[in-house]
Amino acid sequence: MTLYRATFLHTPANPFHSGHALHTEDDGGLLVQNGQIIQSGSFADVRAAHPNEPVEDLRGGLLLPGFVDTHVHYPQVRVIGGLGLPLLEWLDTITLPEEAKFGDDVYAAAIAREFVSGLTSHGTTTALIFGSHFASAVEILFQESSRAGLRAVAGQVVSDRMLRPELHTTPERAYAEGKALIERWHGQGRNSYAVTPRFSLSASEGILEACAALMAEFPDVRFTSHINENGREIETVRELFPGSRDYLETYERAGLVTRRSVLAHSVHPTDRELGSMAEHRCTAAHCPCSNSALGSGLFPLKRHLAAGVHVSLGTDVGGGTGFSMLKEGLQAHFMQQLMGPDGVPLSPAHLLYLATRAGAEALGLEGQIGDFSAGKSFDAVYFRPPEGSIMKTVLNHAPSPERALASLFAGGTQSDVAGVWIGGDVVYSRHLQT
Numbered sequence: 001m002t003l004y005r006a007t008f009l010h011t012p013a014n015p016f017h018s019g020h021a022l023h024t025e026d027d028g029g030l031l032v033q034n035g036q037i038i039q040s041g042s043f044a045d046v047r048a049a050h051p052n053e054p055v056e057d058l059r060g061g062l063l064l065p066g067f068v069d070t071h072v073h074y075p076q077v078r079v080i081g082g083l084g085l086p087l088l089e090w091l092d093t094i095t096l097p098e099e100a101k102f103g104d105d106v107y108a109a110a111i112a113r114e115f116v117s118g119l120t121s122h123g124t125t126t127a128l129i130f131g132s133h134f135a136s137a138v139e140i141l142f143q144e145s146s147r148a149g150l151r152a153v154a155g156q157v158v159s160d161r162m163l164r165p166e167l168h169t170t171p172e173r174a175y176a177e178g179k180a181l182i183e184r185w186h187g188q189g190r191n192s193y194a195v196t197p198r199f200s201l202s203a204s205e206g207i208l209e210a211c212a213a214l215m216a217e218f219p220d221v222r223f224t225s226h227i228n229e230n231g232r233e234i235e236t237v238r239e240l241f242p243g244s245r246d247y248l249e250t251y252e253r254a255g256l257v258t259r260r261s262v263l264a265h266s267v268h269p270t271d272r273e274l275g276s277m278a279e280h281r282c283t284a285a286h287c288p289c290s291n292s293a294l295g296s297g298l299f300p301l302k303r304h305l306a307a308g309v310h311v312s313l314g315t316d317v318g319g320g321t322g323f324s325m326l327k328e329g330l331q332a333h334f335m336q337q338l339m340g341p342d343g344v345p346l347s348p349a350h351l352l353y354l355a356t357r358a359g360a361e362a363l364g365l366e367g368q369i370g371d372f373s374a375g376k377s378f379d380a381v382y383f384r385p386p387e388g389s390i391m392k393t394v395l396n397h398a399p400s401p402e403r404a405l406a407s408l409f410a411g412g413t414q415s416d417v418a419g420v421w422i423g424g425d426v427v428y429s430r431h432l433q434t
């Protein structure tokens with residue numbers, strides 16, 4: 001057993017529902033055995049109950065639950081930063097040509113390493129990952145996530161129209177390759193599978209039915225796709241699915257909108273769509289940096305909350321601007337402020353919840369991860385800014401852990417991450433970097 005001594009903060013409750021969701025321990029203790037938190041509280045209390053366990057002293061920084069990124073694309077690492085193009089032009093000119101390279105296993109393996117280390121080094125311990133259109137590249141991703149110890153919920157991306165021929169499949173092949181990947185990887189170690197049609201624009205009804213067949217056959221795999229991101233995208237989907245009232249209904253008709261579904265973006269939903277998303281208890285993954293970079297629009301968080309839709313956070317690398325969930329939190333905060341009366345004021349507790357426990361809930365993993373309650377897995381990120389840095393000064397002078405948390409969201413970067421654990425295993429340590 002190890003007793004971690006640290007200033008820690010977590011959100012065991014939902015701050016959108018409760019005024020006391022943020023739990024802080026100035027001098028806290030987390031007793032961990034076989035990767036699981038056995039006791040959580042003040043260091044004095046935990047120490048009194050366990051006087052002989054070895055202590056790992058993490059004072060001088062902030063310990064947070066590992067981040068849960070609920071929307072990120074593996075094959076887009078090297079195209080981060082294609083600023084200034086709207087979605088469909090960005091896909092055609094920057095992203096899809098890059099994704100077509102993943103038919104080459106050597107290329108895929110190099111990026112799988114970059115991608116997984118990009119996540120863990122930023123403190124992301126669980127991610128819902130858009131894989132590649134190529135089954136072998138998804139295989140390579142799962143191999144790499146297993147090697148690194150990441151909690152990966154990932155799947156092969158499937159499409160059968162409107163992209164480029166190399167990225168198209170058929171319903172039969174999508175089903176067969178998906179089934180093989182599920183049988184090989186779902187529930188293997190920390191990996192699990194998400195059925196992933198790219199978006200309705202690139203999916204025939206046949207492909208969506210193949211996805212539905214996999215969801216029916218494997219009742220605990222997850223589902224993810226995109227929705228309502230960009231005006232031209234929405235208009236095109238309307239033309240492609242004349243029998244559907246709106247974008248959501250293209251997925252709904254195939255039975256793909258459930259508690260197991262995470263739909264990325266949802267920037268331009270109708271009231272009917274929000275009502276149905278709430279009724280089916282699916283999640284909207286909000287990706288504020290991507291929405292800003294691609295000019296997609298301002299996420300109507302207030303309308304989602306009013307309708308009762310669960311919301312989590314995603315980086316959307318590479319439409320987004322990097323792997324930092326702190327940056328996503330900050331951008332979400334900025335955008336909601338700029339929306340004036342239509343925005344939701346987001347406190348540090350909201351940002352932490354959105355970056356951690358909300359993602360765990362989106363993935364049905366809230367019993368295992370997302371906060372530091374006893375019984376949860378020890379998935380954690382330790383922020384300890386380098387000596388002499390401005391962030392170090394700011395944290396040293398913060399009047400409370402909550403204010404320190406706000407400052408971390410405002411100015412924290414990858415270089416402030418000193419250590420990351422998943423299931424008690426160290427998956428990143430600043431000292432081990434060359």
Ligand SMILES: O=c1[nH]c(=O)c2nc[nH]c2[nH]1
Nearest residue numbers: 198199226229290316319
């Ligand atoms: O942000 C996005 N990134 C993508 O790769 C994508 N594909 C379809 N729709 C998308 N939106």
Ligand SMILES: [Zn+2]
Nearest residue numbers: 071073264316
């Ligand atoms: Zn995306």
